[in-house]
Amino acid sequence: MENAVDEAAPSPSFEEALPPEFGRFLAGAFDLHVHGQPDLAESAQNRGSDIGVARLARSYGIRGWVLKSHLWPTMDRARAAQDALGDDFRVIGSITLNPQVGGVEPTIVEWAADHGAGVVFFPTWGARADVDRWGYISTLLEKQTPGFRSYAESHAITVAVDGELTSAAEDAVRAAVSREMLVATGHLGLEESLAVARLCHQLGRPAMITHPLHFTDDARELQPFIDLGGLLEFSSAPLINPTSHHSVRDFAEAIRVVGPENVVLSSDVFSRWVPPEPESLRTLTEQLHFLGFSAEELRTMLVVNPHRLLRLPVPELA
Numbered sequence: 612m613e614n615a616v617d618e619a620a621p622s623p624s625f626e627e628a629l630p631p632e633f634g635r636f637l638a639g640a641f642d643l644h645v646h647g648q649p650d651l652a653e654s655a656q657n658r659g660s661d662i663g664v665a666r667l668a669r670s671y672g673i674r675g676w677v678l679k680s681h682l683w684p685t686m687d688r689a690r691a692a693q694d695a696l697g698d699d700f701r702v703i704g705s706i707t708l709n710p711q712v713g714g715v716e717p718t719i720v721e722w723a724a725d726h727g728a729g730v731v732f733f734p735t736w737g738a739r740a741d742v743d744r745w746g747y748i749s750t751l752l753e754k755q756t757p758g759f760r761s762y763a764e765s766h767a768i769t770v771a772v773d774g775e776l777t778s779a780a781e782d783a784v785r786a787a788v789s790r791e792m793l794v795a796t797g798h799l800g801l802e803e804s805l806a807v808a809r810l811c812h813q814l815g816r817p818a819m820i821t822h823p824l825h826f827t828d829d830a831r832e833l834q835p836f837i838d839l840g841g842l843l844e845f846s847s848a849p850l851i852n853p854t855s856h857h858s859v860r861d862f863a864e865a866i867r868v869v870g871p872e873n874v875v876l877s878s879d880v881f882s883r884w885v886p887p888e889p890e891s892l893r894t895l896t897e898q899l900h901f902l903g904f905s906a907e908e909l910r911t912m913l914v915v916n917p918h919r920l921l922r923l924p925v926p927e928l929a
């Protein structure tokens with residue numbers, strides 16, 4: 612009976628295994644890039660349920676997040692999660708303008724808005740630039756769907772030619788901004804992202820530049836985005852990916868070049884080997900702190916800038 616006490620003990624919660632003040636930099640954070648379960652496939656069991664992981668995030672002090680999917684709009688599941696979670700955690704739905712939802716079209720953006728989407732991501736695996744680099748998502752989708760490569764190649768989306776947006780892309784951006792939605796550049800190439808960011812700037816609603824280091828290793832090349840008021844997104848996901856080309860030191864150096872005032876940090880993880888989103892974000896944040904970023908700089912990237920992008924009031928420092 613020596614083990615009687617241990618046997619009677621409840622299983623430890625995730626929080627019990629974390630260091631004291633594990634949410635020290637995440638209080639008030641808003642994660643602009645969270646992939647739910649499922650994302651690419653029901654059979655790809657990457658993490659716990661949308662609601663379970665959101666409850667965990669709440670214990671870190673995270674205030675809410677944007678639910679994103681590479682395949683299907685997330686507005687309805689965001690609403691279901693919101694209903695289950697109550698008012699102290701905000702879940703915002705989004706649409707990603709990949710080919711299978713109809714691509715970059717203003718009418719689709721408007722319908723998404725009518726269903727409560729708060730963010731429009733430009734194409735990810737469906738962007739011409741991403742098909743050309745055949746990134747991680749495409750590798751996964753090709754495994755899942757044998758016909759994917761020819762589908763992606765024949766449906767790849769280009770939104771700008773010689774730096775000029777196509778009329779559909781221009782109208783899609785205008786539709787998003789007029790419906791109070793944040794525009795994120797998805798996996799567009801640098802030139803195309805810049806064209807999107809330029810129009811967002813003209814319309815008075817800065818864009819979020821997703822994964823800016825996908826297409827350049829030189830952070831100085833990102834200055835034109837900053838000049839357009841765009842906020843550069845740095846996510847945990849590319850650092851945890853086994854095929855990653857980047858280390859957290861690369862991110863730290865890039866963020867020093869562009870300045871934390873121009874950056875948002877997000878999780879964007881959705882693979883079986885990653886910790887849940889709040890823990891992925893904590894890891895990135897603690898490492899950046901170790902590499903010299905102050906609590907105030909981290910708060911700028913995790914709390915202030917995401918709320919600014921979403922046009923939500925910035926929570927007071929507790």
Ligand SMILES: [Zn+2]
Pocket residue numbers: 644646679879
């Ligand atoms: Zn993503």
